[in-house]
Amino acid sequence: xxxxxxxxxxxxxxxxxxxxxxxxxxxxxxxxxxxxxxxxxxxxxxxxxxxxxxxxxxxxxxxxxxxxxxxxxxxxxxxxxxxxxxxxxxxxxxxxxxxxxxxxxxxxxxxxxxxxxxxxxxxxxxxxxxxxxxxxxxxxxxxxxxxxxxxxxxxxxxxxxxxxxxxxxxxxxxxxxxxxxxxxxxxxxxxxxxxxxxxxxxxxxxxxxxxxxxxxxxxxxxxxxxxxxxxxxxxxxxxxx
Amino acid sequence: xxxxxxxxxxxxxxxxxxxxxxxxxxxxxxxxxxxxxxxxxxxxxxxxxxxxxxxxxxxxxxxxxxxxxxxxxxxxxxxxxxxxxxxxxxxxxxxxxxxxxxxxxxxxxxxxxxxxxxxxxxxxxxxxxxxxxxxxxxxxxxxxxxxxxxxxxxxxxxxxxxxxxxxxxxxxxxxxxxxxxxxxxxxxxxxxxxxxxxxxxxxxxxxxxxxxxxxxxxxxxxxxxxxxxxxxxxxxxxxxx
Numbered sequence: 001x002x003x004x005x006x007x008x009x010x011x012x013x014x015x016x017x018x019x020x021x022x023x024x025x026x027x028x029x030x031x032x033x034x035x036x037x038x039x040x041x042x043x044x045x046x047x048x049x050x051x052x053x054x055x056x057x058x059x060x061x062x063x064x065x066x067x068x069x070x071x072x073x074x075x076x077x078x079x080x081x082x083x084x085x086x087x088x089x090x091x092x093x094x095x096x097x098x099x100x101x102x103x104x105x106x107x108x109x110x111x112x113x114x115x116x117x118x119x120x121x122x123x124x125x126x127x128x129x130x131x132x133x134x135x136x137x138x139x140x141x142x143x144x145x146x147x148x149x150x151x152x153x154x155x156x157x158x159x160x161x162x163x164x165x166x167x168x169x170x171x172x173x174x175x176x177x178x179x180x181x182x183x184x185x186x187x188x189x190x191x192x193x194x195x196x197x198x199x200x201x202x203x204x205x206x207x208x209x210x211x212x213x214x215x216x217x218x219x220x221x222x223x224x225x226x227x228x229x230x231x232x233x234x235x236x237x238x239x240x241x
Numbered sequence: 242x243x244x245x246x247x248x249x250x251x252x253x254x255x256x257x258x259x260x261x262x263x264x265x266x267x268x269x270x271x272x273x274x275x276x277x278x279x280x281x282x283x284x285x286x287x288x289x290x291x292x293x294x295x296x297x298x299x300x301x302x303x304x305x306x307x308x309x310x311x312x313x314x315x316x317x318x319x320x321x322x323x324x325x326x327x328x329x330x331x332x333x334x335x336x337x338x339x340x341x342x343x344x345x346x347x348x349x350x351x352x353x354x355x356x357x358x359x360x361x362x363x364x365x366x367x368x369x370x371x372x373x374x375x376x377x378x379x380x381x382x383x384x385x386x387x388x389x390x391x392x393x394x395x396x397x398x399x400x401x402x403x404x405x406x407x408x409x410x411x412x413x414x415x416x417x418x419x420x421x422x423x424x425x426x427x428x429x430x431x432x433x434x435x436x437x438x439x440x441x442x443x444x445x446x447x448x449x450x451x452x453x454x455x456x457x458x459x460x461x462x463x464x465x466x467x468x469x470x471x472x473x474x475x476x477x478x479x480x481x482x
Contacts, residue, residue: 035461038461113466113469116462116463116465116466117465117469119462119463120454120456120457120462120463120465121456121457122456122457122458145463146463147462147463150461150462180480213361213476214479215361215362215363216361216362216363216479217363220276220279220391221357221360221361221388221391222357222360222361222386222387222388224357224358224361224472225354225357227469228354228358228468228469228472231465231469231472231473232472232473232476235454235473235476235477236476238455238457239421
């Protein structure tokens with residue numbers, strides 16, 4: 001059975017504070033762990049039921065009981081295996097391609113979906129404002145399906161980054177100009193804002209071009225969710241790029 | 242306090258069987274109810290805490306206690322008001338515009354998001370295969386944010402509908418042709434498939450053109466969620482239309 005040291009450590013990793021202190025995070029489920037392994041990430045530890053253990057031969061692993069896993073899992077119904085990984089060190093921002101920037105995105109499911117979109121559309125660099133939800137939050141990781149290993153994610157002072165970049169800065173605004181009619185350059189920064197309040201005034205100052213997804217025929221429709229809007233805008237950027 | 246008859250009826254409306262028997266459904270929260278009222282729908286009954294009741298003057302309403310609401314609500318944290326509405330009778334399919342068709346979409350959140358997308362992109366007609374999740378399911382309604390009042394939703398034998406329509410039928414497939422390079426006609430049917438299995442063989446037979454959202458640089462990315470793919474494809478259709 002798993003050592004108490006590991007159980008205690010993993011419990012602490014539910015909190016951002018301890019994830020940052022240890023520079024460790026955990027993911028759950030064979031599929032998510034496999035995705036990280038395929039991307040060349042090495043687990044610090046795999047904890048798994050006996051029947052799963054052989055799958056992780058060659059990695060540092062320990063057997064865990066269903067009861068122990070339930071006690072440390074972030075899932076209502078834990079699915080048999082949990083892997084602890086080191087956070088990558090200093091991922092690089094590639095200014096030769098499009099960069100996605102998030103200003104205060106709070107919902108873990110939205111961030112997870114956005115990371116998957118970056119993976120799909122080949123956006124390697126994701127810059128998150130420091131008040132954006134932590135990408136190593138278990139709920140975010142559950143929604144990324146392993147894509148997190150293929151996207152460089154940096155938490156930074158977003159207003160400062162935008163002031164210093166030489167790339168053209170685009171931002172999604174409800175009253176922006178029709179994105180379908182815009183010329184889109186080969187590289188740039190696309191900024192998406194908070195779920196309720198959109199892009200903050202401080203970040204807005206650095207935005208050279210406000211864009212929007214046009215709404216059809218109905219002026220009372222609910223605005224698109226930030227992850228959906230990100231998907232549609234990245235599709236436009238890749239289509240034209 | 243609310244009559245027992247209503248409490249019992251609303252409890253039964255959690256189940257599709259009783260919703261169909263009574264041709265009634267319920268939505269929760271002031272915002273969702275207001276959206277239906279604004280679209281001209283009339284509630285059969287509003288049940289609300291005393292403080293909310295004045296907001297629904299002129300509609301048949303009754304006071305409900307927090308405890309009673311908790312007992313009949315579909316939410317973990319009920320938010321003070323619940324409205325019972327009649328299902329619309331025989332909504333019309335408009336074959337002069339694009340129609341969205343869903344083949345066995347199972348997740349309530351996905352259907353709710355897709356209904357919101359129809360509203361945003363002005364798609365008036367949504368045809369759901371009979372095995373698609375019920376659009377009056379409380380979880381779907383929670384995700385539509387009232388958009389359901391502005392989209393005509395029909396449950397039908399999808400293979401039969403597709404065989405009989407004179408519109409060109411497009412379907413989303415992982416190995417379809419690049420949607421960015423397709424000519425898109427002024428009207429047609431776009432078919433989206435099940436979350437795990439995609440479009441069924443029976444429906445596939447009626448599909449004239451298979452389309453896909455191209456993936457960039459990374460061949461191992463997780464496929465896009467069906468709601469996200471629907472959003473991106475509807476954006477393409479509206480952009481070109």
